[in-house]
Amino acid sequence: MRVLITGAAGMVGRKLIARLAKDGQLRGRKISALELHDIVAPEAPAMPGVDVSLHTGDLAAPGATASLLAARPDVIFHLAGIVSGEAEANFDLGYRVNLDGTRALFDAVRLAGFAPRLVFTSSIAVFGAPFPDVIPDDFHPTPLTSYGTQKQMSEALLADYTRRGFFDGIGIRLPTICVRPGKPNKAASGFFSGIIREPLAGQEAILPVPRSVLHTHASPRSAVNFLIHAAEIDGAVVGPRRNLTMPGVAVTVGEQIEALERVAGSNVAKLIREQPDDTIWAIVKGWPTRFEAKRSRELGFAAETSFDEIIRAHIEDELDNKLAG
Amino acid sequence: MRVLITGAAGMVGRKLIARLAKDGQLRGRKISALELHDIVAPEAPAMPGVDVSLHTGDLAAPGATASLLAARPDVIFHLAGIVSGEAEANFDLGYRVNLDGTRALFDAVRLAGFAPRLVFTSSIAVFGAPFPDVIPDDFHPTPLTSYGTQKQMSEALLADYTRRGFFDGIGIRLPTICVRPGKPNKAASGFFSGIIREPLAGQEAILPVPRSVLHTHASPRSAVNFLIHAAEIDGAVVGPRRNLTMPGVAVTVGEQIEALERVAGSNVAKLIREQPDDTIWAIVKGWPTRFEAKRSRELGFAAETSFDEIIRAHIEDELDNKLAG
Structure with a gap:
């Protein structure tokens, strides 16, 4: 079992890596290789016997994604992205990282032709007010931020690329992750x-x-559980609608x-x-x-x-x- | 009133041009200039006293959109696109024309900074089965074709670019246009x-x-009525949800x-x-x-x-x- 994680230096990425290091397996198979990517150097976990590689760079840069896929990962966790406030403040950077970076990765997987499971972290930011009392699964996404728009567009690509058989994608819309560890940040949430x-x-x-x-809300622990379950779930059971609003x-x-x-x-x-x-x-x-x-x-x-x-x-x-x- | 039409050589484009030539005005102002763009040369209408310019080329090609905007059109009708069957048969061409071409035009308008009304023809292909008996306005788009995916992504861009004030966009989801004039084609519809x-x-x-x-269904005549109404409607009345399913x-x-x-x-x-x-x-x-x-x-x-x-x-x-x- 070879696993690639983008956004590996982020909070959720680090917790996912710790969980994989503890479990030692995914989808019932021993983890043999872990490729970790982020814009800054991710930390290498202590995983004896596992071939851990660290990659840094901008996914949207020409050719950046090819080396990540050289080892043909069985499962890709695509967590990389800049947050809502940053994507709103910096229009070009938001589209470059959250849309072009995602599309570059998806296209590299498409052209590599080995159709791995690909788990993508989307967000409830794809939805925007006004809302009904309870937001149903078939409610339309009308984001009120550029971040939400980029996530919505990435979800659409994920569904189409999955339908075409380029990879076997699952998009998970995370609720607000609470309690976030670390120092207070300036996010509105x-x-x-x-x-x-x-x-x-x-x-x-x-x-x-x-x-x-x-x-x-869902805890960071639940976010990791969602990711693992999304990596392991039978795609045939999920059917063609591959972007799922997570519980909380x-x-x-x-x-x-x-x-x-x-x-x-x-x-x-x-x-x-x-x-x-x-x-x-x-x-x-x-x-x-x-x-x-x-x-x-x-x-x-x-x-x-x-x-x-x-x-x-x-x-x-x-x-x-x-x-x- | 200066008007730009992409996809001007297509069936709907030609009917829209004929209507503008007949009316001589849009939004209560006399039409002074008409810029017509398509991948093949559009036909110039007989409009005495109107400055008609013809443009041909690929909107997604670097720099292709800048010359279209030099005259700072007050209203842009973005009709260009390849049809569903073609986008499904040719993955790269579909994304290039229907997504990258649209994004290139939108970005050129953003960078030009004059915020015109922009009317975009989307499609009910953004929706995919299974459906309720009557599909409500807030039903989620889950396209079952790459064409529908490209339209959905373009809609998301249109909403975000409008929210940011780059232009004043209206996306209209056309039902099946019937009765289509001309010879039988091989479209499933x-x-x-x-x-x-x-x-x-x-x-x-x-x-x-x-x-x-x-x-x-709606007639070609109704499709043109939708376009004219979308060009003339008060954006404030439409509100933030700019992509509208047309009646039929x-x-x-x-x-x-x-x-x-x-x-x-x-x-x-x-x-x-x-x-x-x-x-x-x-x-x-x-x-x-x-x-x-x-x-x-x-x-x-x-x-x-x-x-x-x-x-x-x-x-x-x-x-x-x-x-x-």
């Missing part, structure tokens, strides 16, 4: 993780939106805070300070709320079932199972 | 027009599918034939010979049937209301209002 992560570390966190905001936990911010109180106590939850920010609120208002995700659940993709579980996953995976204070 | 056009000309026509097949007449093949009997008599309708073709039937089975098209109707896009009207439009526009025999 940052507070969803911040109001959990900072208080658990004994620090104050800012809540810039009303407690009534409803949003769908739909909760209001108020319910997030109640879960934090239950899991870590009210002294921790008190570290959240409400400080309304109209700019963030204006962005968040256009985001999707609750998804049906019926198809993905039926296909065996599973997320947490409560926000308490999402907080506990963070405490186990990032805090060595210990609470601060 | 050809029979929808053939079973009307050939009998009206006193010739036999083959019906390769069951009479129960339900499909949505949803009828079964049996109802088409009954309409032909009513309009032209049973001796004409008797020229239709049923000769089932499993290959065509397999393709047609995956096609969309009936659309709600609520938004486009509310926005003032109007098609025929009966198939009788569609046949009469053909007799008026193509047969000098005369029946054969």
